[in-house]
Amino acid sequence: MAEPIEKVSIVVSRGSLEGVYPGLIMANGARMEGIEATLFFTFFGLDAIIKKRMDNLKVATVGNPAMHIPTVLGAIPGMSSFATSKMKKEMEELDIPPVGEFIEMIHDAGGELYACKATVDMFHLTKNDFCPQVDDIISVGQFYEMSAGAQIIFT
């Protein structure tokens, strides 16, 4: 039998609702299975841990062919909010928590959360912009060091 996975490092690089949730679900699922989990938020993925933004992420209705609506319709004001509220309702029914609560759950489950230093500098952010569950702001080098022995998953 193959060796079981013991540790995962998940990179969240996108800031749309559908860009953030897969990484959170995989990190939480890892902890549920007793697998160590580290989340590394980079570029627009940082929105998932920025206090003011984390619970206002939106579904992308433009440039997203899997939404199955024409781009011009997707661009109508309010369309993204509409799609977002529908998706959030579906998720609530499946007991998938809002982003803020999910981050807290992963943190309480022993998952570690890090923000990417390059992006933090680029967007002129500080640790105060982030939710308290964020362990640290780290460089890509530190990320690789921490990921020793882990499977790295990019989302």
Place this chain on the structure above:
Amino acid sequence: METRDIAGTSLAFDADGNLANLSDWNEEIAAALAQEEGIDALTDRHWIVLNFMRKEYQENGDAPSIRKLTKQSGVDTKELYALFPKGPAKKAARIAGLPKPKGCI
């Protein structure tokens, strides 16, 4: 399907190593299964989780999500992971005599 002696009873297990028949389960068997999972003694806090999981399973046909479990049982996420280290949902379900949970959350 595998059959093993646990707490003096011959019991059938499914492919995941969980009890095949819910009705075979009792508190003594739970204690023996807990030992297999590295939990030496089941405390009152463990039993809150186990009883909640059994009740949910009987009502809904699946173990509860961790979110529902922590919100409704009174045992929070941190404590849950401390009580059942290395995989709370899976371990608690096995000790409670239930099949492996199907949910992702």
